[in-house]
Amino acid sequence: MLLTEKYSTLHRKYMNFKLASRFTVTERFLKYVVIDTQSDPESLTCPSTDKQKDLGRVLVAELLEMGITDAHLDEHGYVYATVPGNTDKANVPVICFCSHMDTSPDCSGAGVKPLIHKNYQGADIVLPDDPTQVLRMDEHPDLKNQIGHDIITASGNTLLGADNKAGIAEIMDACYQLMQNPQIKHGDISILFTPDEEIGRGVDKADMQKLGAYAGYTIDGESAGNMENETFSADGAKLIIRGISSHPGFAKGKMQSAIKIAGQIVAALPYDLSPEGTEAMEGFLHPVSISGHVEQAEVDFIIRDFDDAKLIEHADIIHKLTELILKNHPGCTYELQVKEQYRNMKNVLDQHPQIVEYGMEAIRRAGLDARLCSIRGGTDGSRLSFMGLPCPNIFAGEHAFHGKQEWVSVQDMQKAVETILHLCTIWEERA
Structure with missing residues (x-):
């Protein structure tokens, strides 16, 4: 059996929770990226910029509308919520999904105009507000895997904000699907959206007791199918x-x-x-x-x-x-x-191998070739792992982050949503 056929078979086998609701990740993403949430390394406040709370308030309102009653924004700009479990099992560990709300200080995040380039066929993508900004396949190798996909970029004057609003939109859609599809069995799911990750302060004020989770997953990685269990120290x-x-x-x-x-x-x-x-x-x-x-x-x-x-x-x-x-x-x-x-999260994750194993299994169940990678950087998961929440990093589909050529694929974001849902069911199954 060909590798692609193998993973397609796995996907058909495990996508037993046929979604009653369509994906909402794209609409959510387009809504979030126009909210300026750039962090400021020179600021001493938490969050470093008050405008990050603008997105936090939107997320809380949407979570409450879904029926997640404990969703709230705290004084430090963190969003917390719990998707209540719906399983009869009493011993399902609480898992946490985390993404950050801020965008990089390296490139403007004000006035973002997202554009959808439908049915990408390999041609150069010229960004209209600055025609010198061109996405070429030889400069963005993962575009080779995107033929037929819908590619989202900014218009050329700003970054897009896929880092990490793609992850936020994916977690939010997963929450929506869990609330709309009771046939997906899961334990309690803890949600954390952080400010100031881009300036190294993303979990400075995180309330670990409030999260109450055994394992975590940041949704803040690059290519579809990638999972990172190792970061720089x-x-x-x-x-x-x-x-x-x-x-x-x-x-x-x-x-x-x-x-x-x-x-x-x-x-x-x-x-x-x-x-x-x-x-x-x-x-x-x-x-x-x-x-x-x-x-x-x-x-x-x-x-x-x-x-x-x-x-x-x-x-x-x-x-x-x-x-x-x-x-x-x-x-x-x-x-x-x-x-x-921060320190290399592999030092902690190696002591909890099932957390990574379940993540890889979830990616395979979503019909993707799961790849375990190292990241030349850090995530909130690096520090969370040393704060008692072992936390590898799963792909969000974001590419060319921190610059005007940043892009993400609609279909990759949908695969990230599926991966999150599969993770929820795996932890319930194995309990």
């Missing part, structure tokens, strides 16, 4: 250079500019340890900002690797380069502050 580092200030008219032999020293250090960083010089399971050391003046300058870094021990090695490179360069700048000093950000 992450540290942040701040390098503080203390130079020597002097009047520039009388600076000869006296001034030691902290700004110039910082520039030399950044220029000396190895290319094969940079984001642009690494791939797959390779980690990196990346300067993300420089600020300061002659007397003091600061360089902020992110440090990433799948191996926790290598984070220390990468930070040591900053130490060694700084000490080497400061030999030519007598009287100048430095300080390096390293702070843990």
